[in-house]
Amino acid sequence: MTAHRTRPTTRRGALLALASLGAFSLAACSTGGDAEFEESGGNEAGDGGSDSGSDGMEQPAASDDGGEEDSAGGADDAQAASSVDPSDAIDTLSYALPDGDVEGTMTVGLHHLRRRGETLELLLTFTPEFTEPGAFTLFDLHGDNHSVVAPALVDRANLTRYDILNTSKSYDSPAMWNSTQNVIELASGDTQAYWATFAAPIDEISAIDVVMGAGPSFEDVQIEAEEG
Numbered sequence: 001m002t003a004h005r006t007r008p009t010t011r012r013g014a015l016l017a018l019a020s021l022g023a024f025s026l027a028a029c030s031t032g033g034d035a036e037f038e039e040s041g042g043n044e045a046g047d048g049g050s051d052s053g054s055d056g057m058e059q060p061a062a063s064d065d066g067g068e069e070d071s072a073g074g075a076d077d078a079q080a081a082s083s084v085d086p087s088d089a090i091d092t093l094s095y096a097l098p099d100g101d102v103e104g105t106m107t108v109g110l111h112h113l114r115r116r117g118e119t120l121e122l123l124l125t126f127t128p129e130f131t132e133p134g135a136f137t138l139f140d141l142h143g144d145n146h147s148v149v150a151p152a153l154v155d156r157a158n159l160t161r162y163d164i165l166n167t168s169k170s171y172d173s174p175a176m177w178n179s180t181q182n183v184i185e186l187a188s189g190d191t192q193a194y195w196a197t198f199a200a201p202i203d204e205i206s207a208i209d210v211v212m213g214a215g216p217s218f219e220d221v222q223i224e225a226e227e228g
Helices: 077-081
Strands: 002-004 027-029 037-039 091-096 102-118 121-131 150-153 160-163 192-199 207-212 217-222
Touching: 077 121, 091 207, 102 207, 121 150
Parallel strands: 002 027, 037 160
Antiparallel strands: 002 037, 091 102, 102 121, 121 192, 150 160, 150 207, 207 217
């Protein structure tokens, strides 16, 4: 598994090995991303299949070609769409839907950012409100752009960015450690629970920004201790 990171110009090219994750190890490499931040823990945003973290627990992810979503409770796609109550969010933000063909807004609820071994598990809910009839996937509502759906973690103090863990750059393989973006169809007012897994920060920090590709950020999100 590769972990991509970008530091400022004076630090570009620096390599730092991250802790082992299951059968994979994270190897740092330079990317063409934002030159202001080190980028770690994945490459591009997309969908993927199920994977396991270093603690042996199932990491929620889904197939880009329509496979079942492996939520924490093993629910299928329909159940996973409503398995988390959006009213339980500890914080919310909203932004206009990026797809120019669907007029409305997306409300994102932040539920937790929790340490799991050498990884961080992020749980969000996405609830769209729009005027068009019918139902759409998150992928559709964001203009068919994976990177606009997927969140990232940004440690501004240490100039480090963490993207979703990924075992491949291809969207056609079960590579991304995150929930499906193009299987569950949402009518206006429906909610989809969304999990994503990142490498744990390499610096000693207790909070980090959760940056949404299509909207504002959740700032200074506290990193919860691992359960148990």
